[in-house]
Amino acid sequence: MEFTALLTGLIAYTGAFIAEVVRGGIAAVPKGQWEAAASLGLHWATTLRRVVLPQALRVIIPGLNSQYISLAKNSSLAVAVGYADLYSVAETTLNQTGRAVEVILLLLGSYLVLDLLISALMNGLNGLVQIRER
Template identity: 80%
Template sequence: MPWLIQAAVGLVVLVLVAFLLGNLVRNLTQAGLLLTWSWLGNPAGFEIAETAIPFDAAMPYWRALLAGLANTLKVVLAGLVGATVLGTLVGTASFSTNGLLRRLARVYVELIRNIPLLLQLVFWYFVVFLALPNGAAALQLPGVVLAKAGLYLSWFDPAWQWQGPQLINGVWTAPLRITVEFAALLTGLVIYTGAFIAEVVRGGVASVAKGQWEAANSLGFSPLQTLTRIVLPQALRVIVPGLNSQYISLAKSSSLAVACGYTDLYSVAETTLNQTGRAVEVVVILLGSYLVIDLVISGLMNGLNGLVQLRER
């Protein structure tokens, strides 16, 4: 009997999918927009302000979408690293012997988690980064200049000599420049996701038996040594599954880059859709791209989860 119910449900789902696909094909045919991918080879005709790979307006649409995908991957990878570091530091700070540090960590988590990410991105972009001064009035730190035109960092020049930011005719130049759009998006994603990761780390550390702390203390370990050598390795089996969902959330949240004016995959796809009118194809590309990114993250984290789990002998 159970297999009959499953077969009936499966049949209903197949009929529903067939009906929706048939309806889609009929509507597209009537509108003269039958599915095609030939438009991907046409010149894009628009520029991309910031690209991780070479691109100009004469290149085809597929190259523009690839450039947008590269920009998305750049901010996702940087965000994963930054959020993990920040979340780990804040999560472990919850167990500090310093009462002020514990309270600051708690305030940060509760404040950031309860403010929508979109509002935070708007705040970082318009209130913080676009409010920075330019020229000689820019904020100057050792090896770093924060200006409205971007963030200028010390790095190696083409001759592999260490160079710092320089002000030439009122304009800052440096071997490495980060746009304010990328910086605002990355800052918002790191701070927002870091708050959730901090709770994951805190829960993982709390799952380790208190006797482990006491045993390490009796052996003369410092609190930092106890945390890094004894507690965190055991807490990983609880932390890693929680990180998986937070990493996937960060990847999906990167599509809010439009709030900061950063040209990511979604932004390029939107421009492509407006110019070509190929809504279905563009949406399929978007859905497929984010699905692949999330599946890759999930696969890697599941593999890591298998490595950190305790094994019975």
């Protein structure tokens, strides 16, 4: 029950932001690109897949990076619905050991590693879609 509430909340909240990032990225592609593809007789789905999305990804990926990092941090709100996440494990450890500084440093380190991993993956993807100078 707790997991379902957490999943539903995070999907609704983050999905809305990601949809806006993708919409903005597609809107950033000049109208002339759509018109050029239509003049070549491309179907709208082919135009989207072959012409628009490769250009839009350059704008979309930095925004997605922020949203994925935000999703990782927002997952700590699971404690509000009673789902055992990283924070509640840290709280249990703190109650059993009494070592507050070490537990908080481990918690901060875990989120730092998670955020750095997401950033590294998204920056790698961003490097793949950028225009390369010759």
